[in-house]
Structure formats: structure tokens, C-alpha cells
Amino acid sequence: MFVRNTWYVAAWDHEVTRTLLARTILNTPIVLYRRQDGRPVALNDACPHRFLPLSKGELIGDAIQCGYHGMTFDCDGACTRIPGQERIPDTARVASYPVAERWGWIWIWMGDPALADPDLIIDIPQLATGAWDVCRGDKMYLRGNYQLMTDNLMDPSHVSYVHRSTLGGSGEAELAVKTEVFDGLVTVSRVVPEAKPAPIFQALGNYPGNVHRWQVYKVVPPSLCIVDTGTIDSRGDDWRALDLGTDSPEKNVTIPDADERTVIYLRGYDFMTPETETTTHYFWFLLRNFGLGDKALEKRVIEQTTMAFEEDLVVCEAIQARVDNGELPRQLNVAIDKGSTQVRRMVDRMIAAEQNLAAAE
């Protein structure tokens, strides 16, 4: 069971071209391509005749021609040609899915097409400000349910154990986190005052002494995650005086650049798209506020982040493997699960609402 009336990332923009791309999303085989004018198209990837994947066929202009008998479909999924017969029955069609291109990604709507408003796609205003540079990750692949990764990203405490050598620090696991539920999103946040910088932040910021660190995890259900992690030279000042902005509903941490302290600020966008119940496409990029234009730095940030995410994949895949083996007791929920529990409840309510809607029709 998945939330269907929502925008999922289907692919990186550069993945969708005039060469047919096959990708399974929410258990549904999809073929993705671009019209001659560049606009993306998503169709169900099975010819209704004998079910050969259309992705094994070829593009004829904007239409897609099946590689078995030449049956041809337009961008809306309507059949326009059946070799060997004149009449084309109304049933000769494949499902087409609303798609939109934004923030470097191709987004897909797997639910009711009438509700597919591109304005519902999450806003990333920083991309237009010029104050941030993008570090684009490769598409990653999780052999696990997508919620294992939203659980992971709603929970700062795992950093000390899973990412000890990359993002972690000492003693943080015991620091209280603040869980807040807003309309359509959940945040978990904490500030680590007067601490040693984490290994990768020290490598980037070269701090002479202690720093204040902040971590803000935001999940927009079902599966969009935004993770802010930052470090600011403390100079012994109380972090509350710095007005980091972590109290605002948007959790857009203000960068106090006025006093020229070294601030390393990374905002990660981690967007999970379910492939099946037990596998997930994982799209991500990071915004950074430092070293703008520095390609070598960008490469280093991407490498380090990839390494950290791979540590997460190992954990989530081990859990999925255990779950697949069956016969497990009820999970034990503890204090640190407040955020992930809230997200799972929201997802459950979204699915229930969609089913009520469908039943009412």
C-alpha cells in the first residue's frame, strides 16, 4: 500500500531522454521518455496486446511503437495504429501518468490524474538565490521499504552509531531532540552547543575550537526528507544568542554571516520513491553555502555524503532482510521514535483517506 496522490521523483532530468527508460514505481512498470520538444512522458510499460514492455520498442516521433507487432501509442497512451487492421478499439490504450520537470528531477503522479497539480511539488527556493551550490548525488538504490529510510532520517540519534567515522560525534546520542508536528510535515531537531566539530565538518571548516552544531530533520510524508546540518564557530557565545532560527516552523536556519564567523551549512534533500514494497529509488542532492563554485570541494562533499548514505543502506537492508525472514515480534518503540512514529501515522492516514475517496466514487 502506497500513497498515490502525491508527486514522487521518477528520475533525474538527465536520465530521461529520447532513449526509452524503463523504471518500476509503486510496483508499476513505467516507461519514461521525452517528446521531440523536450517535455517528459510517462506511460505504463506494457503493451496491452501481449504485454511486451513498450520500453523494448522505439520512438516514432512523439509516439512509442511496440517492438513486437508495431502497435503504436501517443503520449496520452491512446493507440494510434494497429498493423493489420483499420479499426482501433477504445480499449487499445495504456495508462499515462502526469509528469513534471522541476529542481533537476522528473516528477510523476501515480494517483488520480485530476488531482495532479504541479504547484503541489515541493518548493526549493534556495536554488534560485545564488547563495547555495548544488552537490548532486548519484541515484541510489535501497533493497528495503522506503519507510525504513524515512524512519532513519527522522532520527538524529543513529548518527552517533551508524556514522561514527563520518558525521558522528561523541555524547550526542543522549541529547534531547525536539519533535514537532505541523500541517503536513514533521520535524525533529536539536542543537549541540559547544562541541567538537564532526569529522567531515572539521575537514571542511578547519575550526580553531568548539562549535555549535545543529541538526534539523524534516519529513514531508510520504517520503520527502530535508536534512539541515550545520556548524558555526562558537567563540564561546551562547548558541541561543545567535538566533539560528531553529524555532521557526519552516526550520530555515538563518546563517548569521554578519559577524563573519565560519558557518558550514548543508541542506540535504533526500527523496524516496518506492519501487516495490521492499525496494526503493533514492534521489538526493545537497545544497551548501560555502565554497561556491569549488568543483573539487563539490566532489568531496558528494563522496563523503555517499559514504554516509551507504552506511544507512547497510542498516536498512539488514533490517529488511530480517523482516523478510518473518515471525518477528512487535517492535519496541522508544523516545527517539517520536518523529518516525508521527510520520508513519500521517502516511497511514493519507492512505486511508485515499481509499475512502476511492470507495466513495
Next chain:
Amino acid sequence: MFVRNTWYVAAWDHEVTRTLLARTILNTPIVLYRRQDGRPVALNDACPHRFLPLSKGELIGDAIQCGYHGMTFDCDGACTRIPGQERIPDTARVASYPVAERWGWIWIWMGDPALADPDLIIDIPQLATGAWDVCRGDKMYLRGNYQLMTDNLMDPSHVSYVHRSTLGGSGEAELAVKTEVFDGLVTVSRVVPEAKPAPIFQALGNYPGNVHRWQVYKVVPPSLCIVDTGTIDSRGDDWRALDLGTDSPEKNVTIPDADERTVIYLRGYDFMTPETETTTHYFWFLLRNFGLGDKALEKRVIEQTTMAFEEDLVVCEAIQARVDNGELPRQLNVAIDKGSTQVRRMVDRMIAAEQNLAAAE
């Protein structure tokens, strides 16, 4: 569910020797070997004692000895020795299956042995005429149900899409085909008049101009397929004047060699033997009426045909993979499916008749 009261090809003659051959046919493990006098034997490939495949044992004269405890069975499947005891119970036996050697193949009858008349094996009279040479294919293997391949072979229109670079030509897909149902077989045929030769025919015939092409597809259910494809120098003559014989019930196209036109005639025998519901043994050879005795030509024909068949396997396996993923709608049937639909109906009736027979006993 399979048709059982029919002869299936179990193996090439050269595959069955004094070395035990294990092969699964209609979901049943079979061990094949030859008696000392050369006659083939087929037994169920599981010792009734502890189910070790008998194919892991060894031949003792004409009998087969289990590799675990030495239990020994004769060519009829009767146990002739149980080490450690004198008495051999009547239940100590394995099923044996009627087999026959014909046309270079070992045939097996998986149904009621009382009905296994070798005269029911399909006749291939051309093999004795000296006017044809044989191009023997390797055994091929389809990761798909055998009916995906009979569908394929009942449908000339796929040639233009699947085999564009080998057998296909332009514009043929729109040509009408004639579907005819006879007693125990279905044919689909068409003539392509005044056309350019297909790539492999041109390579073989070196035609100066246009040709008439014919394609006759015959299926003897459940799974024997005979495919005639031929090309004759048109010299601008109407093809109907050439009396190609495509109207005869046997579809044995007459070769009009009297006037010395270049005629390239290939008759393919494609015999599918189900291994399981989703895998198939694929045996084939081609008869050719040209280049008799030319071994280099024979090699080239086999290579080109193998290439074309591999194009079919790719399509059929992609369809099987999609079907295995489940939750597909009803298939859309169109005009070109007339032949394959008739074949599937015949197969369904054969299975139903066998079950009624079994229920009546």
C-alpha cells in the same frame, strides 16, 4: 496443464547416449539413455527409495543403478535388485515412458502409454527426397511458456518489428494474412508480391530485382510449428500465375523450377517441448532447397536463423517476466491474433478432452 497424449521431442538423437541425460519435460524429471543395442529409454528420474535422481547413478548393461544404495531398474522401470534384501516388492518401480527415434530426434509420450503409437509422429517426407538439405539448429531454451512461442510463430506480422535486420521487410505488416483452420492444424499465410528481398534472402539469392515472397505458418497443436518462407524472382510476373501452391491444405509450396527462376525456399521445423509452465525446450531444423551439400552455406543459414530466433526469445522472455510480475489486465486481441487464438482454443480442447477421458476411467 499440458497436453499429455502427444509426441514431444525429448532430445536430439546425438544427445541420448550411454551417458545418462537428465531433462525435465512437462514438469517431470526424466532420465534418458540408450540400451546397448542403441534403442532409447526414458524413465522417471527419481529413485522411489529416497528420490535421488537416477541420472546420478550409472548404467549396468541396459539397467540403471541408483548412485545412493544401488537399487537397480530395468528399461521398463521395474526394480531388479535391492541390495540388502531378497524380496522386491511390486511397488519398487519407476515410471517409464514410450520413446521413439525419428527425424533425428528422440520423441517421448508423456500420456497414456496405451495410446503411444509411433505412427502419430509428424511426417517429414522431404527428408527422404534428396531435394532438401538439413540445417540443424542447436537446442535452444526459452524462459517462458511454450505458447508464447506458438503465438509468435502463428503471427507473421512480428517479423517486421522483431526481425527487422534479419528476416523483415518494409510495409509487410499491413498485408492481410489468411488464417485457415483444418482438422488438427491451423495455418496462417500470405504472399508479398513484387517486393524487395529480405536481407538474408538477398544475401543467399543475389536477386537482380523484385521478388515474390511467401510465408506459410502452420501449427500442429499443442506445439509443433512448420514455417515456410520463400522467395522467387518475380520477373514482373503475377505471383498467382506461378502456382506457388499456397492454397493447398498441406501448404506444401510447389517450387516452380521448370523455368529456372531463382527460388530460395526454407522450411523450418520448430518443435517446442514444455519443461515447466514457464520454461521450454526449443528444437528446430530447417530444410533448404538450394546450395545442397554446401557446408559453408549451411553454417551461415544456421547462424542467421539462430540470430532471428534469439530475437524471438528476448521478446517472449520479456513477456513471461511481465506476466510473472502479476496483476495484468486481460490481453487485447486484435486481427493478427486470429491464428494464435485458434491454436490456443485447440490446445484447450485437447486438454479438456484428456481430462474427461481420465475422469471417465
Next chain:
Amino acid sequence: MFVRNTWYVAAWDHEVTRTLLARTILNTPIVLYRRQDGRPVALNDACPHRFLPLSKGELIGDAIQCGYHGMTFDCDGACTRIPGQERIPDTARVASYPVAERWGWIWIWMGDPALADPDLIIDIPQLATGAWDVCRGDKMYLRGNYQLMTDNLMDPSHVSYVHRSTLGGSGEAELAVKTEVFDGLVTVSRVVPEAKPAPIFQALGNYPGNVHRWQVYKVVPPSLCIVDTGTIDSRGDDWRALDLGTDSPEKNVTIPDADERTVIYLRGYDFMTPETETTTHYFWFLLRNFGLGDKALEKRVIEQTTMAFEEDLVVCEAIQARVDNGELPRQLNVAIDKGSTQVRRMVDRMIAAEQNLAAAE
């Protein structure tokens, strides 16, 4: 269904260290390690929080810390720390299993811990006598149910077929074996008088002429097997005069060393631990009464025995594969199955008794 109230070998002693060892036993994932004082510990290998295998975490003193969120458990499975909260609920625990170290192995009790008396572990008094040397095998792994191997080890007749080139001899298959049922064990035995030595015994004993050979197979259900095989220079004497002791209930064959005949005596301990219903851990060592201290000989004995056991694995795995393919008739039982049938009945009774016990509680 497994017998649970019994000691199974979990691991070789050298496998269990301060590095966490993950191993599945009776379908249950287990993590094994040693306390700082060397005593072994076995816990269920899934954190009750999110089911990450604890074997992916690390040891903190004698406790084990989960690699995801740092939840920590003591050697009894009780949670001692939950990062982020003070209170530790009673439900925060993992199952711990009684373990004992004996005869070079770590034993585990997967049933009712109250019944786990280490004195129930099988006795191997020879290990303390100095008259025997140990040839330790590598842990082997069977892709089959453990009872396929107890069947195998209850049945001397397979030796002539499966182990022809290693342990087998001619004509033995027809020799009667004696099956005896004692309280909690079954034996199958036979003596081969005045025979040629088996290949590996001849290689070890270099006999000038015929020998008497004895084979005594003992199974202590569910899955401990002891196999005595020996060869004594016959010198033409009747073997009954040699008092080999095969009639004693314990089947401890006496070695008649008084008259200085060459006696090659191997006592194999083959202990099967079910991993799942279709896979088995196979632990074994051999005691030998000859060539004491000879390391080159030890290596040779281990190599030859490993080779023979691999012959058994091939057979058992082929049977398991056939069983997995389903739809098999009832097995045909014959005279040589008397021992294995008795063992299977004992195992069935043990499982039934445990279930009655559990139902009564």
C-alpha cells in the same frame, strides 16, 4: 518442526571470540560471542527496537550495543541502556540461550532454559585417555534437511555406491546389518570378515593380506551421529574370536592390541545442527588410534574424510532439490532403512512430547 530441548553444536570453540558471530540455528538468528572472561554467550540476533541484527553492533565490555541507535543488552539479554531516555521498560530485552563449551565445541540449548543441564551433553571419554588423537574437520554446510544426513549415517549400504573410491569395498552391500534400538539411541552395525581393506584403510595400514572390517553407526536423536569404522589384520582368524566388542550396548569396539595386529580404528563424531528446515550446519571430528602425534597423517585423514563427506553432501542436496520440486510419491522403504526409520520415529516422538509439554503449561 525441530526438537528444541536438546543440546546442539552451535560452533567450533575457535569460531566464538570477541568478534560477533552471526549464525542461524533452528530458523532463529543467533549472535555468539565471549565475555571478557572467555565464557560464551548466545543471544537472539535482532534488536527489539528496529530488528537490526545485534551482530552488526559491537561489544562494550560483556554487553552488546546495537549498531543503529546504541541500545545495549547484557549477557542475559536485558536492556541496560536506551540512548535518549532514562526509563528502560521490562519488554526491552532479547532472548538469551543457555550455552556450554565442551569437546571443542560451543553447545546451545534452544528449548526451555530450565531444562538445560550441561550434564546432558554427550560424553566423549576417549578425548581424555591419551590413546586417541583428534582430526578436526572444517565446519561443513548441507543444503538439505538434517535428517537426510542422519538417514545417510544410519545406513552402511550407501558406502559401496557413494564412496566407492574412498571408503567402499566390493560385495559389502549385500551383507546383513544388525539394527538395535536402545534407550535414546539406535545402532546399525556389521562386520565384514576376510575382506580386502578399503582404499583409505589400506593407504593408512598397509596390510599384507585380508582384514576384518567393522562398521558401527550410532545415532542419538535428533542428530548426533557416531560412526566407528575399523580394520584389523585377519591373519586368517575368525573375527568372532577377536572379541571386537560390537555386541556391547555402547558399541565401544575393543582394540585387541595385545597381539600386535595392525588395527586402524576411526571413530567419527558427526553432529548436525539444523539451520533451517532445508539447510544444516555439519560439525565433525574423528578420533584415531594410530599415528598419534603425526600431523601429516592427521591432515591426510581430514582430507580423505572431507572428500567422502562431500560425496554425501552431493547426494543429500540432490534429494533435497528433488523434494523441493514437490509432488513426490510416498518413499519406498526397504530393509536397509530399518535404522533410519527408527531414528525418525524417535525424533517424531520427541517433538510430540515437547508439544504436549508446551500445551500442558
